[in-house]
Amino acid sequence: MNLLYMIFVDPFMQMAAAPDLLVQTLWEGLVGGMLYALIALGFVLIFKASGVFNFAQGIMVVFAALTLVGTYHLLVLYGVSNTHLAAYVALAITIGVMFVLAYSVERLVLRPLVNQPDIILFMATFGLTYFLIGFGELVFGGEPKVMIADALYLPRGSVDYKILGGLVSLQKIDIAAAVIASLMVAALSVFFSKTRIGRALRAVADSHKAALSVGISLEQIWVTVWFAAGLVALVTGIMWGARSNVSFALQVISLKALPVLILGGFTSIPGAIVGGLIIGIGEKIGEFYWGPLIGGGTDSWLAYVIALVFLLFRPQGLFGEKIIERI
Amino acid sequence: MFYREAGQFKTTYESDQSVFPIRQDRIGLAIILVVAFVVVPLFGSSFLVNAVLIPFLVFSLAAIGLNLLTGYTGLLSLGSGAFMGVGAYACYKLTTYFPGVNILVWIVCSGFFSALVGVFFGLPSMRIKGFYLAVATLAAQFFLEWCFLRIPWLYNNNISGAIEVPTRTLFGLIITGPNAAPQTRYLIVLTIVTLMTLAASNLMHGRIGRMWMAVRDMDIAAELMGIRLLPTKLTAFAVSSFYCGVAGAMLVFLWYGGAEPNVFSIDQSFLILFMIIVGGLGSLLGSFLGAALIFILPIILRTVPAQFGLPIHAATVEHLTFMIVGALIIFFLIVEPHGLARLWQIAKQKLRVWPFPY
Numbered sequence A: 001m002n003l004l005y006m007i008f009v010d011p012f013m014q015m016a017a018a019p020d021l022l023v024q025t026l027w028e029g030l031v032g033g034m035l036y037a038l039i040a041l042g043f044v045l046i047f048k049a050s051g052v053f054n055f056a057q058g059i060m061v062v063f064a065a066l067t068l069v070g071t072y073h074l075l076v077l078y079g080v081s082n083t084h085l086a087a088y089v090a091l092a093i094t095i096g097v098m099f100v101l102a103y104s105v106e107r108l109v110l111r112p113l114v115n116q117p118d119i120i121l122f123m124a125t126f127g128l129t130y131f132l133i134g135f136g137e138l139v140f141g142g143e144p145k146v147m148i149a150d151a152l153y154l155p156r157g158s159v160d161y162k163i164l165g166g167l168v169s170l171q172k173i174d175i176a177a178a179v180i181a182s183l184m185v186a187a188l189s190v191f192f193s194k195t196r197i198g199r200a201l202r203a204v205a206d207s208h209k210a211a212l213s214v215g216i217s218l219e220q221i222w223v224t225v226w227f228a229a230g231l232v233a234l235v236t237g238i239m240w241g242a243r244s245n246v247s248f249a250l251q252v253i254s255l256k257a258l259p260v261l262i263l264g265g266f267t268s269i270p271g272a273i274v275g276g277l278i279i280g281i282g283e284k285i286g287e288f289y290w291g292p293l294i295g296g297g298t299d300s301w302l303a304y305v306i307a308l309v310f311l312l313f314r315p316q317g318l319f320g321e322k323i324i325e326r327i
Numbered sequence B: 001m002f003y004r005e006a007g008q009f010k011t012t013y014e015s016d017q018s019v020f021p022i023r024q025d026r027i028g029l030a031i032i033l034v035v036a037f038v039v040v041p042l043f044g045s046s047f048l049v050n051a052v053l054i055p056f057l058v059f060s061l062a063a064i065g066l067n068l069l070t071g072y073t074g075l076l077s078l079g080s081g082a083f084m085g086v087g088a089y090a091c092y093k094l095t096t097y098f099p100g101v102n103i104l105v106w107i108v109c110s111g112f113f114s115a116l117v118g119v120f121f122g123l124p125s126m127r128i129k130g131f132y133l134a135v136a137t138l139a140a141q142f143f144l145e146w147c148f149l150r151i152p153w154l155y156n157n158n159i160s161g162a163i164e165v166p167t168r169t170l171f172g173l174i175i176t177g178p179n180a181a182p183q184t185r186y187l188i189v190l191t192i193v194t195l196m197t198l199a200a201s202n203l204m205h206g207r208i209g210r211m212w213m214a215v216r217d218m219d220i221a222a223e224l225m226g227i228r229l230l231p232t233k234l235t236a237f238a239v240s241s242f243y244c245g246v247a248g249a250m251l252v253f254l255w256y257g258g259a260e261p262n263v264f265s266i267d268q269s270f271l272i273l274f275m276i277i278v279g280g281l282g283s284l285l286g287s288f289l290g291a292a293l294i295f296i297l298p299i300i301l302r303t304v305p306a307q308f309g310l311p312i313h314a315a316t317v318e319h320l321t322f323m324i325v326g327a328l329i330i331f332f333l334i335v336e337p338h339g340l341a342r343l344w345q346i347a348k349q350k351l352r353v354w355p356f357p358y
Helices: A002-015 A020-051 A058-078 A082-115 A118-138 A172-194 A196-206 A208-213 A217-245 A250-264 A269-294 A300-313 B022-042 B047-072 B080-098 B102-125 B130-148 B180-203 B207-217 B218-222 B229-255 B265-277 B282-305 B313-334 B340-353
Strands: A158-163 A166-172 B169-170 B172-177
Touching: A002 A020, A020 A058, A020 A166, A020 A196, A020 A250, A020 A269, A058 A082, A058 A118, A058 A217, A058 B229, A082 A217, A082 A269, A082 B313, A118 B218, A118 B265, A158 B169, A166 A172, A172 A217, A172 A269, A196 A217, A196 B207, A196 B218, A196 B229, A217 A300, A250 A300, A250 B130, A300 B047, A300 B080, A300 B102, A300 B130, A300 B340, B022 B047, B022 B180, B047 B207, B047 B229, B047 B265, B047 B282, B080 B102, B080 B130, B080 B229, B080 B265, B080 B282, B080 B340, B102 B130, B102 B169, B102 B172, B102 B180, B102 B229, B130 B265, B169 B180, B172 B180, B172 B229, B180 B207, B180 B229, B180 B282, B207 B218, B207 B229, B218 B229, B265 B282, B265 B313, B265 B340, B282 B313, B282 B340
Parallel strands: none
Antiparallel strands: A158 A166, B169 B172
């Protein structure tokens, strides 16, 4: 009886007793979920265009952030005194590096593996992950780095609101992240629906063969989409790095994009966003109110269990297309 | 010229259906077994036995376990590391409560606990498949890892949070714990792995294995042919987890001698997945070849530059290993997507007709 009370009544009593704490937790969940959503967005971009389940998206986030910080420090070392200038030059260089990465992935990994089963391509991105981990650590070192948030004119500090009889404090960087993420999603939607390449991309997603037969270059599309995913990774890396540090631990966190994807469906950009928010909020609320009952630290697996529960009712995810199987 | 079945006539159905129909194969296998059982323990150095062969065999068994599930039944699992952990912790608890019973019994029994957990986490497979199922197994991986970390009962309320292997004997010989000789442990691991591989091979050639493969090739078609999907998938989960559990128990009891929860982390699961993909999905031989490549390659990378006196920093070697393993995975996938086992098949085909082109 006491146990039932602790599970079903007490957490809600806590929520009602301290609504400001609830709002704070919700906000933190929202921000965390947004970052999951950004990683998931990179997955969805590549999956839509090439059917490749890109496991390397997480390490691409780390790699992009590391390249940015690394080049920035190099530039400062070689005499660029204006930190803002150095930061933006480093940003441009990083974008260039992400393009080179996209091109080499297409050339060296995807093109030789065209027409292979999905699992083989999935494994190839595993190989890519390992390669990038080794390469990143070799070039930039394995220790965590501080993101150059100030030099990039990212705001810091927090704003406090007095609501519901308490204090809710929002980090400015989180607000900036929310704004930038929304802008990016909007830009991607416009890109997908209005531009020529965007339309070609959707055509490729529908059918490789049909797209080829009307003269769309698969190679070009793949480079474009991996580059786009690289840019998303860069933005994610900057945002996440500004919140904590740039480190390889992020790579494990990025696995959380998987339940997000499952929840939203592999092919839907709005799905990735909504899924990310549900997972982020669900895991924060669960950890904060129910976590102490079983010893805490639940956020390592709660996301997967949430996704699993949703899956049992909708096997194709919330926004995914219905899976129709034929013999 | 030497490797061909010409002249080997089959007079019974049994001999026609045997696992190794060609005599040369049987001879080759016998030679490998003799080398493994007799020559290696007698002449192998402690380093070779302890740091290379024991882990190789343990990982091979885990890879066979995952291969039964992913390669033969087509269910992608990212939780094999955690299932290994279940085996290890089950074995540890069992030998704590019943120290009198022989440890070998518990190593094998711990597989049943792992199988039970595997069946539970395999239940979602009745509704979801493919990458979606991979997430279900990820839930298992992270949840079990959390259990190993947060439930003190599992590690006997140690302050360190790690499990320590007690000393146990077999016929008066010390086989586990810090004082066990590597050769003894090697022979035990080898015996278990050999027997379980044989069991897996027989399973694969029988009704259950064929049911699994039918489900892998197309589950709806298999269902229409009268194969009940849920029991079939769950047996696959059970048997696979059993193998992983035994491998995990051996990993801790016969190799590491103690373990922390992070031994059974997601990285371990990925490593085993690499092994079966590089070795060959749906091939027992592939499990061994993949384990050999993925496990022994980093050892070679670590020792070879030192042999030539190249002063490479240990951290650099670690990073280079990552890069080379990653590049090799991509390379093997491009060259032969069906894994090393397929390369061996091609080689065998070439050997049969040698020296003629066909």
